[in-house]
């Protein structure tokens with residue numbers, strides 16, 4: 001049964017309605033009222049026929065009992081029917097309105113929750129999971145969950161209640177006709193169950209392919225340059241068409257199931273109606289009508305059957321919406337319950353000076369099992385000094401930074417700030433003391449100013465005076481509206497060098513104790529680099545600074561340079577020390593020097 005319907009996810013979803021319990025209750029009440037009013041319509045029609053038109057005296061007890069409460073003229077009675085109709089419409093309006101309000105509120109709540117969980121994930125989660133997949137969870141999956149409330153659950157509830165009422169009314173009016181009317185029910189339930197099972201399988205596939213489509217489109221928009229440079233449009237289009245075709249295939253399957261199911265229900269409905277007309281007609285015509293069947297009753301049963309099968313048909317449809325929502329919710333809740341992926345903020349220290357050495361002792365680390373990056377790695381990064389890290393690509397330079405930031409947890413060993421293990425710090429406090437400028441800095445789709453004050457809430461005047469102080473105002477002024485210039489999505493309106501400058505200013509304004517440049521000035525012209533260097537010198541006075549660089553001219557003046565290869569420190573010393581060693585560093589230096597004069 002759990003395969004048929006995922007009750008666990010369903011319960012979790014329903015819990016979200018708790019917060020809006022009043023509206024939830026209100027919608028249920030309106031749906032009950034709506035069902036009662038619409039189920040009573042055939043009863044009123046019967047009375048209209050039997051009491052005012054046909055003057056039949058062969059109605060039964062149930063109708064007899066309520067008959068006396070109605071007015072004497074048909075016109076007045078029609079007025080009553082009209083009022084019932086009016087109330088029915090009002091209830092329907094309230095039901096639709098409030099159930100959608102509820103759905104939208106729940107969509108908002110779940111979305112807030114899921115985004116706050118995503119913000120807490122470790123960086124490694126994002127290494128493993130494509131962006132488009134996570135994006136689908138936050139967007140279309142959550143919409144599907146919302147439909148549980150706007151179109152699924154409450155409508156199914158209303159329909160079930162209505163069916164129950166109709167059957168009750170039918171039995172109260174004429175139990176024999178009622179039995180004939182529902183004689184097909186077992187078949188109906190059986191075919192509905194089969195239909196649901198088939199639909200669920202297809203729905204899961206559909207959601208899977210929606211997610212795949214999102215991943216594919218997102219990745220290709222990001223990598224559009226590469227697609228075009230390699231003239232790969234046709235091949236990528238072919239791949240896209242394949243995914244899209246699978247999506248179509250499973251959608252068509254649901255259409256097929258649906259197009260078989262609907263006529264089956266209609267056949268059952270038509271046959272039931274035929275039976276009622278035949279059986280009921282016989283009863284009225286037969287001289288000893290001891291079952292008290294009247295013409296009005298026959299008409300009302302025809303209406304009842306119509307009303308009975310319509311929600312049955314739509315209920316199957318709504319049940320699918322419900323099921324689709326539950327499938328989506330199980331994916332969303334699966335994402336939310338990824339405890340393993342959450343960043344462990346085990347420490348709580350928030351007051352501790354970072355004006356101290358940073359020390360790696362016997363650190364072992366690997367991103368993936370069996371792929372060792374550091375083995376018994378030791379390094380003392382001295383406070384207030386500038387350490388430069390050089391070495392071939394993939395040697396582990398950026399990894400050192402990732403470990404200090406606790407983006408990844410080390411397998412064993414310790415990293416200390418002074419005498420404290422970095423694990424003992426509150427993670428946001430730790431990171432607030434560290435500023436990183438990357439080679440390919442990320443900017444948010446906002447103004448230059450807002451990107452600079454991203455985390456430090458400085459006033460515009462402060463930002464301007466700081467930029468002036470370090471002599472970079474000319475560069476900012478070269479944009480049409482200066483600091484208010486919009487950098488575009490991911491900073492696409494700017495050159496790489498310009499993005500590096502803004503990313504530098506972002507760190508500069510938040511004034512951390514440890515500043516890290518990971519290939520961060522590689523795209524600056526020498527003039528600008530000079531300006532930044534000066535700013536760094538001023539800024540890093542009494543601060544610790546780590547510079548990772550391939551261009552050795554950038555780091556000549558560092559207090560200490562280490563040459564890293566395969567996660568091991570091969571050489572360690574000042575520029576002059578390393579040159580005189582005539583090892584890796586001097587080789588590299590001479591090569592760059594020669595290239596320069598070529």
Ligand SMILES: Nc1ncnc2c1ncn2[C@@H]1O[C@H](COP(=O)(O)OP(=O)(O)OP(=O)(O)O)[C@@H](O)[C@H]1O
Pocket residue numbers: 127367368373391392393394395396397398399400
């Ligand atoms: N997120 C990751 N998941 C798995 N492996 C990774 C990840 N990031 C880096 N690596 C691996 O770790 C090793 C060290 O990478 P790292 O980024 O530290 O190199 P690097 O010295 O900074 O190189 P570069 O000079 O090219 O920036 C590489 O072999 C790389 O393949």
Ligand SMILES: [Mg+2]
Pocket residue numbers: 397398399518
């Ligand atoms: Mg790197």
